[in-house]
Amino acid sequence: MLRKEVKIGVREGDDIPAFRWNVLILDLAFNEAMELFEADQYEHVAEQIKELARGRDPSHPIGQRVDPIEGLFEFKDKGGPLGRKNIRVFFGIDKASKDIVVLGVIQKQNEGATPLGDRERMARRWRKYRAGDYGLSPGGRQAKRAGKSGGERRERK
Amino acid sequence: MSTMEVMPVAEGQRAMALAIEIVADRVGRLAAEDRESMFRLFRGLGETRDEEEVSSILAAMREILGGKPSGLRPMVAGEEGRGTLARWRAFVSAKVLAARKAAKLTQVQLARRSGLPQSHISRIEAGRLSPSRATLERLAEALERPLVDFDPSGER
Numbered sequence: 001m002l003r004k005e006v007k008i009g010v011r012e013g014d015d016i017p018a019f020r021w022n023v024l025i026l027d028l029a030f031n032e033a034m035e036l037f038e039a040d041q042y043e044h045v046a047e048q049i050k051e052l053a054r055g056r057d058p059s060h061p062i063g064q065r066v067d068p069i070e071g072l073f074e075f076k077d078k079g080g081p082l083g084r085k086n087i088r089v090f091f092g093i094d095k096a097s098k099d100i101v102v103l104g105v106i107q108k109q110n111e112g113a114t115p116l117g118d119r120e121r122m123a124r125r126w127r128k129y130r131a132g133d134y135g136l137s138p139g140g141r142q143a144k145r146a147g148k149s150g151g152e153r154r155e156r157k
Numbered sequence: 158m159s160t161m162e163v164m165p166v167a168e169g170q171r172a173m174a175l176a177i178e179i180v181a182d183r184v185g186r187l188a189a190e191d192r193e194s195m196f197r198l199f200r201g202l203g204e205t206r207d208e209e210e211v212s213s214i215l216a217a218m219r220e221i222l223g224g225k226p227s228g229l230r231p232m233v234a235g236e237e238g239r240g241t242l243a244r245w246r247a248f249v250s251a252k253v254l255a256a257r258k259a260a261k262l263t264q265v266q267l268a269r270r271s272g273l274p275q276s277h278i279s280r281i282e283a284g285r286l287s288p289s290r291a292t293l294e295r296l297a298e299a300l301e302r303p304l305v306d307f308d309p310s311g312e313r
Contacts, residue, residue: 026228040241064291065291084310115209115210116198
């Protein structure tokens, strides 16, 4: 599959807002997405996250449904190319490095609240990201410098 | 009840006790925040019978105890305009354009009514953007059409 990176400052046309945020994804989240989505569904979801990256505040987008969840955010979508899949994409916002960090993806069985296990898993992934455990993200480096981390640093893949 | 029937139960209990001991040891070695998380998960497991909740809790426990490493990479998006997604974009594009024309609205007027940026509507009508459910709901409401007009799978 041919792919291109989402980079801050990239313009696709005069009427399209430029990207204001970088978008990073954990390998864990990427693997979950690969298990859950067909190729076209992944493209649709990636497009929604790109749209978040164009906005001033990804936690309050105009064209997507995003809800706060324990210091993180949850993008919700269904229908269209997703068909009957009712999906949730969890992400954190690293304002220091202007990164949207995609933490995980799940398929919900109903419209109810996000299950406890998923909340705990995503909160843990965000803690580890902030501690720099997932690689050399700018926000992670800042947390290290500020003495907030306790985790082992790994090279970015 | 014979001794032969009682023995397997006793062995089962011993095996369970051993398993609990091993898990307790693993939990005790976790970082404080992970340990607290495990306690919340154990509590949650005892309080729910919902299948989705149980499976979510077990997945979280496995992740915490397993400590699987992960890297971080830039999120990438694919080439536009292929396959099912291309057909979906074309379908929505035609539907939104036709509904807007029928309502005698310009893109700017529809943008005002729906609260969406005009550039968003322009890209949807040009088949260059795959709209989310939230976007389609705004458009359907602004155009006074049922959601299913824009998304045949549009059950609420």
